[in-house]
Amino acid sequence: MTSKIIKANQNGKIFLDLVKPIFDSYFCSDYNLVDIGAGNGCCGLFWPNFVYFVDRRKPNTFDDILQVNPKTNFKYCETDFVDFDTRSVEGKTSFVGIHTCRNLADLIIDRAISERTPLAIIPCCHPSLNEYIHDDSVQNLFSGNCAVYIDRIRQKKLLENNFEVYYRIIESINPPKNRIIIGLPK
Numbered sequence: 514m515t516s517k518i519i520k521a522n523q524n525g526k527i528f529l530d531l532v533k534p535i536f537d538s539y540f541c542s543d544y545n546l547v548d549i550g551a552g553n554g555c556c557g558l559f560w561p562n563f564v565y566f567v568d569r570r571k572p573n574t575f576d577d578i579l580q581v582n583p584k585t586n587f588k589y590c591e592t593d594f595v596d597f598d599t600r601s602v603e604g605k606t607s608f609v610g611i612h613t614c615r616n617l618a619d620l621i622i623d624r625a626i627s628e629r630t631p632l633a634i635i636p637c638c639h640p641s642l643n644e645y646i647h648d649d650s651v652q653n654l655f656s657g658n659c660a661v662y663i664d665r666i667r668q669k670k671l672l673e674n675n676f677e678v679y680y681r682i683i684e685s686i687n688p689p690k691n692r693i694i695i696g697l698p699k
């Protein structure tokens with residue numbers, strides 16, 4: 514395996530170590546993961562229960578990593594998340610995603626709100642701030658990297674929709690790709 518994949522595997526484990534205790538105390542019984550924007554599976558492959566991997570395209574590296582980290586209780590759904598029907602998921606469900614790029618993070622948040630599903634995501638490749646705020650005077654205040662601000666807007670949306678919100682940072686990953694937004698419906 515390449516060093517890039519080994520690093521991605523490590524990130525998946527660190528992410529789950531931070532998120533699992535929070536989900537465990539929320540669910541109090543078994544639950545599945547839907548790993549969205551799953552790519553090579555470096556998050557869900559380390560989850561003991563059933564995992565639905567969702568990505569527009571399954572990379573070949575998924576099967577390489579699977580050989581090193583064997584797992585049988587999963588389904589890889591090669592589809593856009595907007596077309597993924599959560600009614601096909603059996604049992605209690607949570608949404609996770611490492612490096613959910615651009616608007617995928619917002620799609621996940623919106624679906625979590627409408628379906629009252631817990632989520633834990635690390636957004637990356639943040640869209641432009643003007644997709645969220647249409648006031649020039651505010652936009653001018655954030656001429657540099659707006660990632661933190663956009664993530665605050667995302668957290669606020671969860672709070673306004675009656676979610677409990679947590680924020681965690683993975684120190685070993687460079688910002689802005691290291692911030693976990695966790696939301697639990699009340």
Ligand SMILES: C[S@@+](CC[C@H](N)C(=O)[O-])C[C@H]1O[C@@H](n2cnc3c(N)ncnc32)[C@H](O)[C@@H]1O
Nearest residue numbers: 521550551552568569592593594611612614617
């Ligand atoms: C930055 S990669 C992260 C992959 C993996 N989670 C990781 O950490 O290595 C983002 C992934 O999201 C997928 N993706 C982006 N938008 C998507 C959408 N709307 N539905 C499904 N997959 C999507 C891309 O195909 C890509 O594999």
